[in-house]
Amino acid sequence: MDIGKELVLEMYRKMHRIRNFEQKIKDLTTAGEIPGFAHVSIGEEATAVGVCSALRPTDRITSTHRGHGHLIAKGGDVARMMAEIYGKRTGYCKGKGGSMHIADFSLGILGANGIVGGGIPIATGSALAAKLAKTGEVTACFFGDGAANEGTFHESLNLASIWKLPVIYICENNGFGEFTPTAAVTSVKDIAVRAKGYDIPGYVVDGNDVFEVYRHTSEAAARARAGEGPTLLECKTYRWEGHVVGEGAFISGKYRTEEEVARWKARCPIIALEKAVLESGMLKRDELDRVAQQAREEVEAAVQFARQSPLPEPSEANEDLWI
Amino acid sequence: MEEMERDPSTFIMGEDVALSAFGSTRGLIERFGAERVRDTPISEAGFVGAAVGAAMAGMRPICEIEIAPFIYCAFDQIVNQAAKLRYMSGGQARLPITFRTLYGAAGGAAAQHSETVYPHLLPVPGLKIVAPSGPADMKGLLKSAIRDDNPVVVFEHAALGRSREEVPDGDVLVPIGKASVKRAGKDVTVVAIGAMVPRAIAVANRLAADGIEAEVVDPRTLAPLDEQTLLTSLGKTNRMVIVDEAHLHGSAASEIAATMVEKGFDLLDAPIRRVAALDVPIPFSRPLEAAVLPDERRIEEAIRAVIG
Numbered sequence: 001m002d003i004g005k006e007l008v009l010e011m012y013r014k015m016h017r018i019r020n021f022e023q024k025i026k027d028l029t030t031a032g033e034i035p036g037f038a039h040v041s042i043g044e045e046a047t048a049v050g051v052c053s054a055l056r057p058t059d060r061i062t063s064t065h066r067g068h069g070h071l072i073a074k075g076g077d078v079a080r081m082m083a084e085i086y087g088k089r090t091g092y093c094k095g096k097g098g099s100m101h102i103a104d105f106s107l108g109i110l111g112a113n114g115i116v117g118g119g120i121p122i123a124t125g126s127a128l129a130a131k132l133a134k135t136g137e138v139t140a141c142f143f144g145d146g147a148a149n150e151g152t153f154h155e156s157l158n159l160a161s162i163w164k165l166p167v168i169y170i171c172e173n174n175g176f177g178e179f180t181p182t183a184a185v186t187s188v189k190d191i192a193v194r195a196k197g198y199d200i201p202g203y204v205v206d207g208n209d210v211f212e213v214y215r216h217t218s219e220a221a222a223r224a225r226a227g228e229g230p231t232l233l234e235c236k237t238y239r240w241e242g243h244v245v246g247e248g249a250f251i252s253g254k255y256r257t258e259e260e261v262a263r264w265k266a267r268c269p270i271i272a273l274e275k276a277v278l279e280s281g282m283l284k285r286d287e288l289d290r291v292a293q294q295a296r297e298e299v300e301a302a303v304q305f306a307r308q309s310p311l312p313e314p315s316e317a318n319e320d321l322w323i
Numbered sequence: 324m325e326e327m328e329r330d331p332s333t334f335i336m337g338e339d340v341a342l343s344a345f346g347s348t349r350g351l352i353e354r355f356g357a358e359r360v361r362d363t364p365i366s367e368a369g370f371v372g373a374a375v376g377a378a379m380a381g382m383r384p385i386c387e388i389e390i391a392p393f394i395y396c397a398f399d400q401i402v403n404q405a406a407k408l409r410y411m412s413g414g415q416a417r418l419p420i421t422f423r424t425l426y427g428a429a430g431g432a433a434a435q436h437s438e439t440v441y442p443h444l445l446p447v448p449g450l451k452i453v454a455p456s457g458p459a460d461m462k463g464l465l466k467s468a469i470r471d472d473n474p475v476v477v478f479e480h481a482a483l484g485r486s487r488e489e490v491p492d493g494d495v496l497v498p499i500g501k502a503s504v505k506r507a508g509k510d511v512t513v514v515a516i517g518a519m520v521p522r523a524i525a526v527a528n529r530l531a532a533d534g535i536e537a538e539v540v541d542p543r544t545l546a547p548l549d550e551q552t553l554l555t556s557l558g559k560t561n562r563m564v565i566v567d568e569a570h571l572h573g574s575a576a577s578e579i580a581a582t583m584v585e586k587g588f589d590l591l592d593a594p595i596r597r598v599a600a601l602d603v604p605i606p607f608s609r610p611l612e613a614a615v616l617p618d619e620r621r622i623e624e625a626i627r628a629v630i631g
């Protein structure tokens with residue numbers, strides 16, 4: 001394997017951090033402690049971590065309504081994320097954004113987005129800035145299969161292609177847009193083939209294999225830095241949980257079978273990583289367990305931090321609009 | 324051009340900016356090249372969003388939307404993204420973007436190319452909106468817009484491209500948020516926006532022969548509105564007419580009238596009158612278009628009505 005032990009441990013740590021964070025969000029939302037909508041990404045951790053592990057700290061990402069995993073993978077602080085989701089003043093956006101709008105500009109996280117497809121032109125413009133200022137930075141743009149049917153996706157791929165922008169479009173195909181199967185509303189079996197229409201490279205990637213995602217992203221980033229333009233990666237994955245926490249209370253039927261969910265759970269990206277590194281002898285069980293335990297503790301601490309943090313004062317509603 | 328020389332992080336993009344289809348970017352491509360004077364595909368949501376992203380990544384984009392009603396194709400990127408992301412990120416995002424667009428009726432372009440679009444953006448917190456009434460203010464406000472660290476939408480009236488006046492050389496800025504008294508008078512305040520300013524001045528000059536002295540005030544910036552200058556003028560004349568090319572319903576004139584009534588009720592000797600476009604899409608045929616838009620006759624009638 002061309003990926004060193006340190007990096008593998010870091011990937012494992014981040015995947016666990018995401019898994020624990022999302023599980024907490026689900027539990028606390030269900031318990032009524034967290035307000036608002038929560039879209040969790042359990043089962044999709046390998047895509048977020050594989051992509052961000054191949055980026056530099058100065059590279060940028062844009063994210064989506066299902067963004068917690070992307071942000072953690074890019075280095076987001078789970079305590080400040082949790083506080084934001086609780087609507088606390090100590091959160092990343094001082095309680096003004098919430099789950100769907102967390103940003104950390106110091107880490108190159110240009111923000112999650114509540115508008116499906118809304119981040120795609122923004123990532124494209126971020127890449128245009130890198131090209132104009134010749135910084136060598138790459139922008140990775142996460143979006144779902146549903147967003148690939150928005151006009152912004154098509155307009156952005158065309159722009160990035162004609163201007164040869166250093167951007168990587170990462171379509172996380174988790175099989176559904178809300179409760180509609182992707183196949184029922186999408187003209188192509190593989191969204192990656194849409195790259196052809198814009199004369200850019202497009203690949204179907206196993207989104208549950210963190211190493212495969214990492215390799216594809218590294219290659220795409222190298223092409224981008226060499227001035228060769230954008231790449232579309234379609235990472236096939238699956239969301240284990242509902243579209244939104246608590247959806248059972250308002251949808252009037254089933255949109256997928258228990259067997260289908262079980263089949264994908266059997267392909268857990270975290271267990272897949274464990275198997276690969278234990279079999280190759282790169283890491284030992286206790287090394288992995290220690291990291292997993294630390295990730296659990298970090299998320300516990302994040303919840304405590306969020307609980308103990310103050311809510312914003314009403315007068316703060318008038319702050320942060322203008323520079 | 325001066326601003327693009329001053330700040331290398333500025334660049335301009337939009338449809339046909341290189342050839343300057345509407346004259347506003349003439350000479351830029353020769354000076355700055357295709358990197359910084361960037362022709363886009365016909366993808367308003369795409370390139371407006373790219374301006375948002377480029378600004379967030381440290382650039383200072385000037386983004387041209389050829390004709391104002393095309394903004395509707397990019398509404399999400401302007402309203403949900405550009406206007407909100409600084410606030411929603413708790414003050415992290417910097418969005419120094421200038422959106423520039425041609426609005427208004429200039430004769431026979433029909434409703435999809437003639438609309439006065441700014442009322443749709445006025446209620447959006449996080450956007451500054453300017454609508455200059457002539458070349459000198461245009462230059463000064465455009466400079467201020469480009470240097471502003473917030474998103475500013477500059478509405479240039481399609482008919483004003485043909486207007487001519489002395490424009491000061493060099494670095495003369497017109498501040499955003501400051502109205503201008505274009506003609507002094509004591510009997511009535513006529514607030515006029517954009518291309519309605521020269522029209523209101525023409526009426527005022529004619530009425531002077533009848534002994535009516537109208538003060539013509541150009542807000543220049545619609546958001547944030549310079550309420551103080553308007554109230555000061557109202558305090559002097561105690562009467563007000565507001566002339567706006569937008570459709571009457573929900574117009575900038577309506578918002579200004581509401582503010583004046585709320586904050587200056589005691590100053591008023593007569594009800595405020597609004598002169599605006601009729602509430603139908605701007606029609607194509609000349610006589611129909613003329614009937615819908617505010618003209619000198621309607622402005623004069625309104626002035627005479629409030630003077631009584």
Ligand SMILES: Cc1ncc(C[n+]2csc(CCOP(=O)(O)OP(=O)(O)O)c2C)c(N)n1
Nearest residue numbers: 066114115116144145146147174176177178
């Ligand atoms: C413009 C817009 N339309 C609709 C929605 C409502 N909505 C929120 S998430 C979602 C599904 C998005 O599907 P996909 O892009 O595949 O992402 P996933 O939820 O599967 O991660 C929809 C329709 C929205 N937020 N924005």
